[in-house]
Amino acid sequence: MLNTMFVFTxxxxxxxxxxxxxxxxxLLIGFNTSIAQNSDQSHAEVSHAGxSHAGxSHxxxxxHGVANRPWSAFLVNTIFFLGxxxxxxxxxxxxxxxxxxxxxxxxxxxxxxxxFVIVPILGLLFLxxxxxxxxxxxxxxxQEGIMDPLSSNYxxxxxxxxxxLNAPFFxxxxxxxxxxxxxxxxxxxxxxxxxxxxxxxxxxFFTQRKLGAVFIVLYAVTSSTSAWDFIMSIDAxxxxxxxxxxxxxxxxxxxLTVLNLxxxxxxxxxxxxxxNSNHQHDLGxxxxxxxxxxxxxxxxxxxxxxxxxxxxxxxxYLARFGEYKLxxxxxxxxxxxxxxxxxxxxxxxxxxxxxxxxxxxxLAGHWxxxxxxxxxxxxxxxxxxxxxxxxxxxxxxxxxxxxxxxxLSSAPLLMKxxxxxxxxxxxxx
Amino acid sequence: MAHTDSSPLIRAIYTDDDVVLSAVKTLREKGMKIKExxxxxxxxxxxxxxxxxxxxxxxxxxxxxxxxxxVAITLTAxxxxxxxxxxxxxxxxxxxxxxMPAFVPILFELTVFFxxxxxxxxxxxxxxxxxxAKEQNPDPRTTDDHFMIEVHAVKGAVDxxxxxxxxxxxxx
Numbered sequence: 001m002l003n004t005m006f007v008f009t010x011x012x013x014x015x016x017x018x019x020x021x022x023x024x025x026x027l028l029i030g031f032n033t034s035i036a037q038n039s040d041q042s043h044a045e046v047s048h049a050g051x052s053h054a055g056x057s058h059x060x061x062x063x064h065g066v067a068n069r070p071w072s073a074f075l076v077n078t079i080f081f082l083g084x085x086x087x088x089x090x091x092x093x094x095x096x097x098x099x100x101x102x103x104x105x106x107x108x109x110x111x112x113x114x115x116f117v118i119v120p121i122l123g124l125l126f127l128x129x130x131x132x133x134x135x136x137x138x139x140x141x142x143q144e145g146i147m148d149p150l151s152s153n154y155x156x157x158x159x160x161x162x163x164x165l166n167a168p169f170f171x172x173x174x175x176x177x178x179x180x181x182x183x184x185x186x187x188x189x190x191x192x193x194x195x196x197x198x199x200x201x202x203x204x205f206f207t208q209r210k211l212g213a214v215f216i217v218l219y220a221v222t223s224s225t226s227a228w229d230f231i232m233s234i235d236a237x238x239x240x241x242x243x244x245x246x247x248x249x250x251x252x253x254x255x256l257t258v259l260n261l262x263x264x265x266x267x268x269x270x271x272x273x274x275x276n277s278n279h280q281h282d283l284g285x286x287x288x289x290x291x292x293x294x295x296x297x298x299x300x301x302x303x304x305x306x307x308x309x310x311x312x313x314x315x316x317y318l319a320r321f322g323e324y325k326l327x328x329x330x331x332x333x334x335x336x337x338x339x340x341x342x343x344x345x346x347x348x349x350x351x352x353x354x355x356x357x358x359x360x361x362x363l364a365g366h367w368x369x370x371x372x373x374x375x376x377x378x379x380x381x382x383x384x385x386x387x388x389x390x391x392x393x394x395x396x397x398x399x400x401x402x403x404x405x406x407x408l409s410s411a412p413l414l415m416k417x418x419x420x421x422x423x424x425x426x427x428x429x
Numbered sequence: 430m431a432h433t434d435s436s437p438l439i440r441a442i443y444t445d446d447d448v449v450l451s452a453v454k455t456l457r458e459k460g461m462k463i464k465e466x467x468x469x470x471x472x473x474x475x476x477x478x479x480x481x482x483x484x485x486x487x488x489x490x491x492x493x494x495x496x497x498x499x500v501a502i503t504l505t506a507x508x509x510x511x512x513x514x515x516x517x518x519x520x521x522x523x524x525x526x527x528x529m530p531a532f533v534p535i536l537f538e539l540t541v542f543f544x545x546x547x548x549x550x551x552x553x554x555x556x557x558x559x560x561x562a563k564e565q566n567p568d569p570r571t572t573d574d575h576f577m578i579e580v581h582a583v584k585g586a587v588d589x590x591x592x593x594x595x596x597x598x599x600x601x
Contacts, residue, residue, distance in 0.1 A: 345487065
């Protein structure tokens with residue numbers, strides 16, 4: 001067992017820290033430019049007062065587009081990275097609940113990624129609190145007076161949802177997600193490390209299985225509600241019963257892709273000698289299958305709305321087939337056609353190069369998918385791709401690399417007493 | 430299998446799939462030619478141990494799927510847009526492209542239907558399993574709880590088979 005300890009080199013540390021710093025600086029630049037632009041715009045609005053606002057039927061929605069832009073871009077990156085951590089945490093829970101044998105050799109990699117989930121939830125908490133303090137209105141329903149019948153901002157449809165969509169409950173839910181998701185990631189890791197120190201690991205194996213089963217049930221509820229909270233409530237008039245699953249599918253395929261890349265990275269570095277191309281093949285199958293699953297849900301949501309063609313549902317897609325058409329179509333091609341063509345054959349799933357190629361398409365595609373879910377409702381036509389979008393990505397990517405590699409290096413890559421380690425080593429197809 | 434060797438055969442009966450798998454490996458190491466292995470269920474890793482050629486059924490399935498997709502596009506375009514254009518649910522139905530989302534379930538189902546059915550038929554025909562085919566199983570117990578390895582007879586084959594764990598050996 002020469003290579004069971006991962007070494008977090010100082011080169012990688014410098015890379016991670018500098019990515020975070022560069023990202024942070026870009027974010028600050030982006031936020032400052034946005035504030036400057038916004039004050040210009042409000043001067044312009046004052047001079048036009050009376051004529052441009054008279055026919056504003058959007059309830060002040062579009063006006064906030066420019067001001068919302070950096071915050072929305074930050075939300076896009078937060079959700080994208082939340083998906084990586086959360087999807088991996090769910091995958092880890094499935095491995096335990098299903099008593100999976102093949103994956104036992106890569107559970108430590110999953111643990112390392114799932115612990116990262118806490119960072120993007122803190123990001124969401126930050127956005128929720130700043131939103132409720134009216135620093136931004138990504139979530140349209142947070143605007144002042146929108147629930148107040150006497151206000152000019154009043155929106156009776158949104159006021160009807162006040163019992164669920166109100167700032168204190170919203171922040172409370174975010175904290176509940178932090179406790180459930182972060183807590184589960186912490187417990188999985190703690191038990192797994194404790195198991196290493198025991199002479200035999202059977203009891204903790206069953207504890208982990210129970211934990212996995214309980215987490216899956218809690219996740220089934222929280223994955224849906226969190227998707228409504230952070231993404232669907234941006235378009236507060238609109239709703240889709242499929243939305244939770246749709247968001248989950250996107251997050252899950254993103255996390256499986258990242259897991260594939262991490263395993264390939266570790267294997268290239270000479271770690272994980274007990275993981276062979278059979279394990280890689282199974283990970284590739286998951287990535288392929290959930291790309292198709294995502295497309296299935298994407299299309300199911302789209303087709304029902306297209307077919308029934310009723311006014312309360314279609315605006316969502318009108319926006320996406322208007323300003324965002326090119327991105328929207330590109331995103332579907334990247335998320336469906338590319339992985340299907342690259343990964344369909346059996347041999348392709350066993351070759352790191354093909355997995356890597358498909359991973360680039362899938363990651364780019366799902367970043368764009370989250371962008372298209374969030375941007376049209378919060379900034380309208382004021383979207384773009386600049387400081388804040390790239391900066392937010394680099395900021396999170398740096399933290400992600402640091403935390404994941406740190407977690408990998410802080411415990412042996414192979415569990416000592418896990419009940420399925422032997423089965424995982426013998427796994428073949 | 431594709432061996433055209435007409436030398437007499439030796440049939441060895443085994444009662445455990447793991448023993449069969451290791452027996453196949455030792456027999457091949459000793460240079461004996463295995464004609465066929467009979468088993469009531471698929472044995473994991475046996476195809477590799479026997480050194481069988483990789484199947485090309487996946488490529489066939491892909492082509493059948495593309496064929497099914499083509500059939501589905503032709504069917505929907507002809508019936509819904511050309512032969513008797515139909516307006517269902519107020520959708521603009523004069524071009525196939527504008528109606529396409531409604532046809533996706535059909536495209537999907539026919540792609541799967543053609544890929545699956547033609548793949549099964551191809552498999553059956555290649556393996557001689559069409560209706561009316563003569564049965565090839567020399568011992569009905571291999572459809573229940575026994576396994577059989579058929580080898581081409583060479584000197585000392587019986588001893589090797591016995592050593593590999595065979596319960597019964599017969600010459601045909």
